[in-house]
Amino acid sequence: MYQHHFGLREMPFSLTPDTQFFFDSAGHREVFNTLVLALRHSEGFIKIVGEVGTGKTLLCRKLLASLGPEFISAYIPNPYLTPEELKGFLAQEIGVVPEPGTPAYQLLNDIYRRLLELAEQKRRVVLVVDEAQAMPRETIEALRLLTNLETEKSKLLQVVLLGQPELDDILNRADLRQLKQRIVFSETLRSIDRKTLPDYLAFRMQSAGHRGASPFSAGACGLLYRASGGVPRLINIMAHKSLLAAYGQGQKRVGHGSMAKAVLDTPESRVTGRWLAHRQYWLWPLLAGVSALALAGVPHWLGVSL
Structure with a gap:
């Protein structure tokens, strides 16, 4: 297309969330720094809200790419999961391989033991949920219960929720107040301003x-x-x-x-x-045409010449 014409190696405005094109604006930098700081201090829930198209997924990819080897990250791009699917996904990401037909309580116990092992190895587990406003209420509650897994000093599982403003409406429900109280950091992703x-x-x-x-x-x-x-x-x-x-x-x-x-x-x-x-x-x-016609026609209408 126009790549050669403008001296480009690739398309500069692709909608694919490529971290190469992460723009370090003041607003995005503030949210990103909050995320990294909170995760390094082993906080529980972190919530990032932004309107459609403000760059939540790109921010998420940037975060995952920046986490060091001490972190084990699990990324959920489509959170429309049942509680059982959520636990199964987390188990797989942290290296738990349950036997077919494993009861739910046993799977939860296996996850807990594996998280303890990772904590002893100084590894931190981060679950990043994109488009969190689409997560069913029962799955959100299961997620909260998973974050109950902790040692005396720190959480065994940290959760980052990224979603549209509807996520705030969901978390304002009375039956989800326990989860809302556990959100340690809450940030809003802003649009790019005119000057920037x-x-x-x-x-x-x-x-x-x-x-x-x-x-x-x-x-x-x-x-x-x-x-x-x-x-x-x-x-x-x-x-x-x-x-x-x-x-x-x-x-x-x-x-x-x-x-x-x-x-x-x-x-x-x-x-x-x-x-x-x-x-x-x-x-x-x-307007230009009307002005030209008027200037050309007025002398004729008035019977005078210029």
Whole structure:
């Protein structure tokens, strides 16, 4: 596509959560540092909430990649599990191989003994649950009971919950108040602000191999922010489309017009951004045309010549 045109090794705005493209913004850095600090101090539950597209999965991948050998991590991308499936998954991740037909109480005991063994080896077990708002209520309760496994000094299992704001609504239920009380750290993942957006775009381009100044003009950045609200996923979608539009016109610079095309081609773009993009295509040309007609026609209507 446009990779050669812009001097890129790979696509800079892919939606795949690649840690190479983790942008160390102030908000994301604060949440990441909180996660690492909490895990190193063996806290129980940690909750990270963010709107759709704010980069929760990428943050999760970055965390897992940064944990040292003293950690054993178990990652659940799809938490729609039964309590039995949850225990079976955890058992597998920590090296417990139950016999077929093992009773639930025996499996729990095997998990406990294995966690104790790992603690004696100075190993820490972290269970990371992505899209936690989709976890059934019974499974959430089973997860809480698993975190009851502890020594006199520390938890044997730490849990990181990442989810959409609906996760807070779920945890506010009266029957889940015990779990909510165990959440030691709670953070919110914010969108990228207007001031940081050009740096984000430049970082993604450079990480993909681009050299030199960012191809995105100030006008394109302004329109992109209004159309995306700073949500990374929407930014990536429209930045990709704007590069395509610029490439199609043989341009090395992404201007307001190329970004307007990208915005109008993205149904999820914000209303304000779409209005500004529409203005690029029909309002300004229409006003210019009306003005030209008026200037050309007024003398004729008045019967005078200029």
